[in-house]
Amino acid sequence: MRHMPDLSGRDLSRRLFLGGLAGASTLALGACQTGGAIGAARGDWRDGFANAPAGGFTPARMRLVEGRAPAGLEGALYRNGPAQLHHGDVDASHWFDGDGMMHRIAFSGGEVEHRAQFAQTNKRRQEMAAGKFLAPGFGTEADPDFAVQNPDDTNAANTSVIMINGRLMALWEAGSPYEMDPVTLETIGPVTWRDDMKGMPFLAHPKVEPNGRVWNLAVNGPRVGVYRISKDAVLEDFTLLDVGDAAYIHDWTMTERHLIILVQPWIQTRSLPPFIDSFDWRPQNGMKMLIVDKDDMSKRRWAQAPARAFYHTGSGWEDADGxxxxxxxxYEEPVLGANGGAGMISGVYEGNEIPPGELSMVEIPTSGDARITGTAQKGEFPQVDPRLRGKRRRLTVMPTGAAPGRPGETGVLLRDWESGRNDAHIFGPSHMVEEVLFVxxxxGSGERDSWLVGTALNIAAGANEVFVFDAADVSGGPxxxxxAEYTWPLGFHGTWTA
Ligand SMILES: [Fe+2]
Structure with missing residues (x-):
């Protein structure tokens, strides 16, 4: 385990928020801004897939352009995503292979400050020095001269974020979390949970119980490791399971009592470079769901569901009857995963369209097959109230609303599972809306006693934005x-730290 300075309690709050404000004051005194995404200011959706500046984004105030800062909204939104999708004229082969950039959008006293830095991984250091893509990735073939001794040699640290006990980690899925300083975003390095687990995969979708305990998976073909990590960031247990098929597992879900591992019929059947070419879509298999007892992982059962492709779950719960x-x-098929978002990266979306996914509810009875019920609501990145992870709840928020001729969503949708009501606000085709988090x-204690905080690229303004909705009235608008005064590339996932 990496030895860390004490970032707990009071000391952490001081570093996170006094540190952030100090950065903002420096800016007010005239510190120089690094500038927007390279090749940006085109004023179209392709700004969302341009390279970010190699030196990142130095702290800069974001300007309030609508509404008023909600009193009591104090904290930081951290977000991660691929921000180097081009070297010269060469595009990345897959959206999931760009180098990760960590953003920190800090809210304090009604002021908002943005900053961002690349995770300085081995992959990034070597590729920036060479000026070209080298590391094998999801859709990228390795350069013959690129040495791989450990999964972290290829780690892009580009998918998600978790904060455990004050430790900020950029998550990938086929290697370790990459720890970064929560204020400066300086890269600290890969996290090894146990001495014998160096480079062990750690999915980008850990599940955090309301009490702070963290569960996650390590996926390597049909073998799946289950991490149980204390709220103090100490590994308590690591148990290996076999899920039968080498399915693509990006996300999974959990209730208070069970882990649910979804084995979708997108299966690695051979070992070809690039990695993605090793997968076959086998809908005849349906989707299998492994249900594992958290207290006794030898207690497992399977449920069978219809074939679906998926990347993200919201969260699970159990009824009184189990x-x-x-x-x-x-999705009907894993189109984005298989084609790598070629149309987004190249800027030629026509002919490379990604069909939207449908927000759906899965019901797994105590015996027999699972049922999937669609809502007809299209979108991605479903999120729930963190106080209710694993527990019964009513609400899910996600970006929604398509725009013709380009990728991305245009609005925010809040689904109420009990009433069936969808409360939405569509910004319009000017906006590419990213993941939205419950804060x-x-x-407050109810789900609607929440703000919904998310980011968007405002194409018309040529700038990225952060917005806040009241969960009690989404259709009322932000x-x-x-x-910001510049653009940055679109990302995947984030986390909120109060
Ligand atoms: Fe994801």
Missing amino acids: TIRFDAVF PKPG VAVWR
């Missing part, structure tokens, strides 16, 4: 929007 329910966004209001 019926498991969880939400997810499902509980201080002193209560506040702050805008």
Whole structure:
């Protein structure tokens, strides 16, 4: 385990928020801004897939352009995503293979500050020095001269973020978390959970119980390791399971009592470079779901569901009779995963369209097959109230709304599973909306006592924005929007730290 300075409690709050404000004051005194994404200011959706500046984004205030700063909204939104999808004229072969950039959008006293830095991985250091893609990736073939001794040699640290006990980690899925300083975003290095687990895969979708305990998976073909990590970032247990098929497992879900591992019929059947070419879509298999007892992982059962492709779940819960329910966004086929988002990266979307996924509810009875019920609501990146992870809840938020001729969503949708009501706000084709997170209001307890905080690329303004909705009234529009003075590339996932 890497030895870390004490970032707990008071000291962490001081570093996170006094440090952030110090950065903002420096800016007010005239520190120089690194500038927007390279090749940006085209004023179209392709700005979302341009390279970020190699030196990152130095701290800069975002300007309030709509509404008022909600009193009590204090904390930081961290987000991660691929921000180097081009070397010269050469495009990355897959959206999942760009180098990760960590963003920190800090809210303090009504002011909002943005900064971002690349995770300085081995992959990035070597590729920036060479000026070309070298590392084998999801859709990228390795350069013959690129040495791989450990999964972390190819780690892109580009998918998601977790903060455990004050330790900020950029997550990939086929290697270790990459730890970064929560204020400066300086790269600290890969996290090894146990001495014998160096380079062990760690999915980009850990599940955090409301008490702070973290569960996650390590996936290597049909072998799946289950991490149980304390809220203090100490590995408590690592148990290996066999899920039968070498399915693509990007996300999974959990209730208070069970882990649910979804084995979709997108299966690695051979070993070809690039990695993605080793997968076959076998809908005849359907989707298999392995249900594992968290207290005794030898207690397992399987449920069979219809064939679906998926990347993301919302969260699960159990009814009193043991019926498991969880939400997810499902697709008929894994089009994005298989084609790598070529149309997004190249800027030629026509002919490379990604069909939207459908927000759906899965019901797994205590025996027999699982059922999937669609909502007809299209979108991605479903998120839930962090106070209710694993517990019964009503709400899911996600970006929604397509725009013709380009990728990405245009609005925000809040689904109420009990009433069946969808409360939505569509910004319009000017916006490419990213993941939206629940941020509980201080002193509140219900799901609607939350802000919904998310980011978007405002194409018309040529700038990225951060917005806040009140979960009690999404269709009423955002209560506040702050805008940067530049663009940055679109990312995948984030986390909120109060
Ligand atoms: Fe993801």
